[in-house]
Amino acid sequence: MTRADEAAAPNGRTRDAARTQAEILDVATREFARAGYDGARVDEIAARTRTTKRMIYYYFGGKEQLFTAVLERAYGVIREAERRLDVEHLDPVAAIRRLAELTFDHHEQHPDFIRLVSIENIHGAEHIAASEKLGRIGSPALDVIRRILAAGQESGLFTADVDAVDLHAMISSFCFFRVSNRHTFRVLFDRDLVDPAQHEHYRTMLGDMVIAYLTAERAAE
Amino acid sequence: MTRADEAAAPNGRTRDAARTQAEILDVATREFARAGYDGARVDEIAARTRTTKRMIYYYFGGKEQLFTAVLERAYGVIREAERRLDVEHLDPVAAIRRLAELTFDHHEQHPDFIRLVSIENIHGAEHIAASEKLGRIGSPALDVIRRILAAGQESGLFTADVDAVDLHAMISSFCFFRVSNRHTFRVLFDRDLVDPAQHEHYRTMLGDMVIAYLTAERAAE
DNA sequence: TCACTAACGTACTGGTTCGTACATTAGTCA
DNA sequence: TGACTAATGTACGAACCAGTACGTTAGTGA
Known part of the structure; x- marks a missing residue:
């Protein structure tokens, strides 16, 4: 089988x-x-x-159902990677950085997945909305973020009061854009965001950004 | 005329x-x-x-040239908005926040532009690569960022040593993703990133993120 | 070993869609 | 005012493409 x-x-x-x-x-x-x-x-x-x-x-x-099946399998791959992630032994700062890097690496290694998601968004997410598999599962990454966030906020290390979904959006946006928009970005700004030589550069930048946001000293709100 | x-x-x-x-x-x-x-x-x-x-x-x-013309005009609109931006009188922190908010607002108000850019990326940016208008202009936003960054880094306010293009990518990624991926994000995570009630929430989040990144205390590099 | 069914192949169709050949009219300038 | 050209409309064709009718073969269980 x-x-x-x-x-x-x-x-x-x-x-x-x-x-x-x-x-x-x-x-x-x-x-x-x-x-x-x-x-x-x-x-x-x-x-x-x-x-x-x-x-x-x-x-x-038919073509529509085939595309839905393709999406279901592609989402299955990243969810599996998220499930395998183990950050229980890390402190909140290292754990968040680790999770961000997982998303970063996965997106970079699976440009086809990024393209499929872009395409699905052009079509208003109608296929995943119709899918029973993808409807109500929720990402494993979200559970991980929730736990890390709770630990970090409780210890006073994290000053920002974001919730898990918004933080996931922040991390995803950077990782996704870098791959999805690399073509227009290259033509317009003459920079290859997925240049292998800059891999570590952008990976560090993402982690720094997220950690800086979470641990920044906030003015009285 | x-x-x-x-x-x-x-x-x-x-x-x-x-x-x-x-x-x-x-x-x-x-x-x-x-x-x-x-x-x-x-x-x-x-x-x-x-x-x-x-x-x-x-x-x-033909259809291809029509699409190219559509892209040229759409990019023209945002470049014009960037050109009208005046942040000379602001301190670097406020200036960067202002620029980020301009991108944020423009992307939110022009979902068609976001979709066109997504579509163009699916096609490897071949149309804007073929366009003479879009080839070598460079975004006005980039010039603005360069000036702000120079001022902020000179005064010691900005600790991060990013360049303008990367910072532009960071700001754009958040603004772009929020609009481009809102459909799959809503279905998968049950959250509307473009909910008008959350407009200020995400706008502030973007500014906080960028400023935190630029002003964070870095460990010895 | 034979019947039954899941798995597979071929050939075709009906509708769609980009693009164009051909015909026509409104403005304009000498 | 008449000739010339930019601008416009109509009708059509050829290719393409999702989907299917119909026929065939490999495995399998009785």
């Missing part, structure tokens, strides 16, 4: 529902990320698969 | 190249922002105009 089992094939053409579906999802992810929802071609996806267009409709129903 | 001059029309149908072009651009902006580049329909744009599809090709050449 894990992936393909090429060995079992008699002459090369085996029937394997799970593998076929996974292959379609892989190719569809690239195609949707490449060209957007309307720019993506079902025929193109089929052509890059070892199967045919008929199978896409057989397994997923 | 400013806009239309309805008065001159004898019975309602006048020939006015400037007005026709402006009207096409207005409608095209909405249509591209609504549906993305590939989702936008040239026929739909023509239908919502007082002219015909023929005119779109007559004046702009």
